[in-house]
Amino acid sequence: MFIPYIRDVSEKFKCIAKRYNIKTVFTTSHTLRDSFMRTGPIRAPQDTRNCLYCILCKCGRSYNGETSRLWAVTLREHMRNLEVGHLERSRLAQHSFEENHHVLWEEAMILETEKEPAYRKYKEVAYIACLLNPINQASAGSFPSGTL
Numbered sequence: 001m002f003i004p005y006i007r008d009v010s011e012k013f014k015c016i017a018k019r020y021n022i023k024t025v026f027t028t029s030h031t032l033r034d035s036f037m038r039t040g041p042i043r044a045p046q047d048t049r050n051c052l053y054c055i056l057c058k059c060g061r062s063y064n065g066e067t068s069r070l071w072a073v074t075l076r077e078h079m080r081n082l083e084v085g086h087l088e089r090s091r092l093a094q095h096s097f098e099e100n101h102h103v104l105w106e107e108a109m110i111l112e113t114e115k116e117p118a119y120r121k122y123k124e125v126a127y128i129a130c131l132l133n134p135i136n137q138a139s140a141g142s143f144p145s146g147t148l
């Protein structure tokens with residue numbers, strides 16, 4: 001599994017991934033901004049689907065998720081939910097609103113792509129498990145399935 005190198009997080013993730021027998025290789029930070037600026041025949045991130053992603057909050061906590069849909073659409077939905085106050089649809093929007101925290105949308109990144117839905121979910125759990133204080137767990141259980 002190739003994961004972006006994030007200080008403090010990546011080392012922890014490697015330990016957890018090892019338990020799941022997932023080999024990890026750190027790559028340099030792959031942000032949306034980097035991808036947009038890259039030239040050449042690389043598929044634009046906005047055209048990427050079936051991916052695992054990470055959205056950071058200024059407080060240092062992050063939201064990890066997975067989507068089968070277009071990454072750009074999913075990201076826009078998170079933004080929109082915060083914008084219009086649909087806090088019940090996005091834990092990230094809820095966190096940002098309630099804590100009055102600024103979400104670092106421009107740093108949002110695709111962690112990796114994974115076509116197999118079951119394996120994608122599994123990896124999502126692994127990614128969340130590697131975080132000390134993920135936003136996702138803040139209100140786990142209080143959202144219906146299908147919530148972002």
Ligand SMILES: [Zn+2]
Binds near residue numbers: 057061
């Ligand atoms: Zn925050």
